[in-house]
Amino acid sequence: MNVTITPTLLKGAITPPPSKSQSHRLIIAAELAGGGSISNLADSQDIQATRRCMAALRESGEELPLLDCGESGSTLRFLIPVALALRGGGRFTGRGRLMERPQKPYFDLFAEKGIFYEQKDGVLTVSGRLMPGRYALRGDVSSQFITGLLYALPLLEGDSEIVLTTPLESRDYVYLTIDVLKRFGVDVRRTGEGWYVPGGQSYRACDAAVEADWSQAAFWYAAAGTGSDVEVTGMNLKSVQGDRVILEWGRMINNEPWTDGITVLVWKEVSEEAAREKAAPIAPDSRACSVSLDVSQAPDLVPPLAAWGALMNGALYLENAARLRMKESDRLAAVADVLGTLGAEVHEEPDRLVIIGKPNGLPGGVTVDSHNDHRIAMMAAIAATRCQEAVTITGAECVAKSYPNFWEDYEALGGVIRREG
Known part of the structure; x- marks a missing residue:
């Protein structure tokens, strides 16, 4: 489909x-x-x-x-x-x-x-x-x-x-x-x-x-963090699920303070000078922040984080992510391919992604491949909310692997989609 x-x-x-x-x-x-x-x-x-x-x-x-x-x-x-x-x-x-x-x-x-x-x-x-x-x-x-x-x-x-x-x-x-x-x-x-x-x-x-899923919630938090008026409900803030850290990481990406007391795994702010030492092309203008996240403890968050970072006012480093190459897809390559096709600035390295945000939105107007990866399809859907032109996702039925009702929920939130095949 x-x-x-x-x-x-x-x-x-x-x-x-x-x-x-x-x-x-x-x-x-x-x-x-x-x-x-x-x-x-x-x-x-x-x-x-x-x-x-x-x-x-x-x-x-x-x-x-x-x-x-x-x-x-x-x-x-x-x-x-x-x-x-x-x-x-x-x-x-x-x-x-x-x-x-x-x-x-x-x-x-x-x-x-x-x-x-x-x-x-x-x-x-x-x-x-x-x-x-x-x-x-x-x-x-x-x-x-x-x-x-x-x-x-x-x-x-x-x-x-x-x-x-x-x-x-x-x-x-x-x-x-x-x-x-x-x-x-x-x-x-x-x-x-x-x-x-x-x-x-x-x-x-x-x-x-069974509690609500924090790894799936991360896509809706990414939508909220990139401009949509989405409220995520039914979440257990004291959950054992490690992906609850999306709240902390999202606030870092948006350069906001946090007060919920949820443990942050690993993070640090990165100065423009340090970013250049990492060989990432950071413009010397009004970038709000650059954030580095060690995703080794929460690898499933990489796709929603990547969509969020593609639209942030700054640069996002997703570190220690090599294991993602052996998921449903080579997920590092798939993230770089899909977001890059949408017009984002993504640099793929052996064990990390460097994403330079474009807070004014992405061009879109393209067809992207889901790579038969449920999280890649959902990432593309969230990024598409901030594109200028329509976006087609091939193989979109792959969301059934983890979130069978994703497209129905997307429409319930006002998303405008057309299914084919």
Whole structure:
């Protein structure tokens, strides 16, 4: 489906969909507990994949059940250890770029633990017995590997330990996992190097409600920050979701003070002189501010931040972002391509983006490729509100991966779109 947007500012109140990250985790815990009620559950394609795979683990009569993960990296990485603990393994398939995404942290552990794995013809087969013990893995590849082990290791007979060999990135996603485990009666203890996980535990059923999604809310905050009169409602300001930091970062981009007391991950203002040392072309005029953000702990915020930065009065540096090259798209390249085509000034580097804002708006009048990436399509839609001419987004149906009702919500806020195909 292609969507053509007639640029107009948005107006109204919007509650984002349920958290995809929290939904994945609650579904898995509830299945392992054999019960419990989860309300306000997300129904995106990724969440459907996790529900489908957990049902296959529970119901399939095959020795190694076939688990179709769709395009969901969370589903795949969370369930590889769970399948080993429950069924002695499984056969995993997926679509898009999913089966190209790196699994080396698991493969290194499997080679050490004597677990068979083979990736062939788009199918990853793992089989063997997951044993209690020491699990050493890098913390700077993806926190999803840690979450997968945190779900599986409590089910083993003996105690285990997860040891990080490098600093942990996306740490709040691990804290989100631990928060869900505690709700379902599973004990995980922080150590100086990682986590101690007692074995022989059982998940206990409980009722839980899924919060609104901060990573999706970020797009509406970006719309509000770039001129639209949008109020984001229904958000838990004390959420464990790390992407709540969009409030702080947005205020920095708009050069505003903040008072909510939410922890800022990493930030610093950058002077014009320092910006030139970073080889970014900053004009020596009335730039309001230049802001550098370390996005390693909140990588999903890069697309909405990039749209916001493209229209700011200053320069935005999105640092430590190399892992985004292995998402649904090469997300750094996709951001640079789409925003650049719209007329923004974006400089793509190996592990960061440098964006020079154009506060008076972007030309538009072009067709951009969503790169089959839900967050890229939504980024383009937000940037289009400040374009001078219409913008067409190809492959716009990809938003169903995480936000199936995005286009309906966009229209409800006054967005003017035409669907084709």
